[in-house]
Amino acid sequence: MTTFRSLIPSANALVIFEAAGRHENFTRAAEELGMSQVAVSYAIRGLEQQLGTQLFERQHRAAKLTEVGERFHADVSAGLSRIGRAAEEIRMKGREVNVTLAASTAFASMWMLPRLSALRDDLPDIDLRIQTSVRDLDLDEEDIPLGVRGGNPEDWPHYYSAELAPEIVTAVASPAFVEANGLPDSPEAIARHRLIWLEEPVRQACSWPEWFASAGIDYRPTGRRLAINDYVLVIQAVLAGQGISLGWRHLVERLIDQGQLVEVGGHALRTGQAFHVVWPRSRELSAAATRVRDWxxxxT
Structure with missing residues (x-):
């Protein structure tokens, strides 16, 4: 069986042949490739001898492809072009910098997603990957460089942290709900309306009784209530006019600015805690992850 190695003296000979055929001039091919005209001529002659046919008609200051040479040159050019594109794709893929950020679904969808276009503009060479979970992931165990979590830094002694946003909890409703039911201008007025509850399965989250207590009201729920264990769905229910929910300001501020939500009740609970960007103390933060953290x- 005839092999490629037995047919072609070297892959370099194909590169030289492609340049010589494109220019139809050994001297210009040599200039492009950074070699001597004699070396180009020698490589072409070796290729012709290996294939057992003439590829060029040598002329004064020119080298015209023969009919066989033209067909072979078309195939060689196409092959080298495909190889070049594949090599470039691999090279560019190797330059991509991936950074993973662990966060809640609420943070990812309500805080991060609206800012992704800005991140791509500011950090075009970084491929950000967001990993969501119902619990705060162990960044060391999962080999994740960055995370976002709420609470107090002393609760995470194995992480460095930097404050992203203070925890401020208000009450929010949709404009349609306000139009249909009136604007609740106090916590007491809110208590008379339908309330939507967030029941986090793992993370600790402020509840309606805590929020009312911060306003000096002993709130005791009556009747049936709508309880949802995902904050994104809570806000979707509010947008659909199903009632009033607690609003973590760093998550809902854009919806408020856009007029999709309205702050009601005239009261905001500042818990004294905050949401932080965290990263492990066990390993050095990469340059790319550092840029994402700073971004x-x-x-804020």
């Missing part, structure tokens, strides 16, 4: 903090 996140710059958004």
């Amino acid at each position: 996140l903090l710059s958004q």
Whole structure:
């Protein structure tokens, strides 16, 4: 069986042949490839001898492809072009920098997604990957460089942290709900309306009784209530006019600015806690992850 190695003296001979055929001039091919005209001529002659046919008609200051040479040159050019594109794709893929950010679904969808276009503009060479979970992931165990979590830094002694946003909890409703039911202008007025409850399965989250207590009201729920274990769905229910929910300001501020939500009740609970960007103390933060961390903090 005839092999490629037995047919072609070297892959370099094909590169030289492609350049010589494109220019139809050994001297210009040599200039392009950074070699001597004699070396180009020698490589072409070796290729012709290996294939057992003439590929060029040598002329004064020119080298015209023969009919066989033209067909072979078309195939060689196409092959080298495909190889070049594949090599470039691999090279560019190797240059991509991936950074993973662990966060809640609520943070990912309500805080991060609206800012992704800005991140791509500011950090075009970084491929950000967001990993969501119902619990705060162990960044060391999962080999994730960055995370976002709420609470107090002393609760995470194995992480460095930087504050992203203070925890401020208000009450929010949709404009349609307000139009249909009137604007609740106090916590007491809110208590008379339909309330939507967030029941986090793992993370600790402020509840309606805590929020009312911060306003000096002993709130005791009556009747049936709508309880949802995902904050994104809570806000979707509010947008659909199903009632009033608690609004974590760093998550809902854009919806408020856009007029999709309205703050009601005239009261905001400042818990004294905050949401932080965290990263492990066990390993050095990469340059790319450092840039993502700094970009996140710059958004506040």
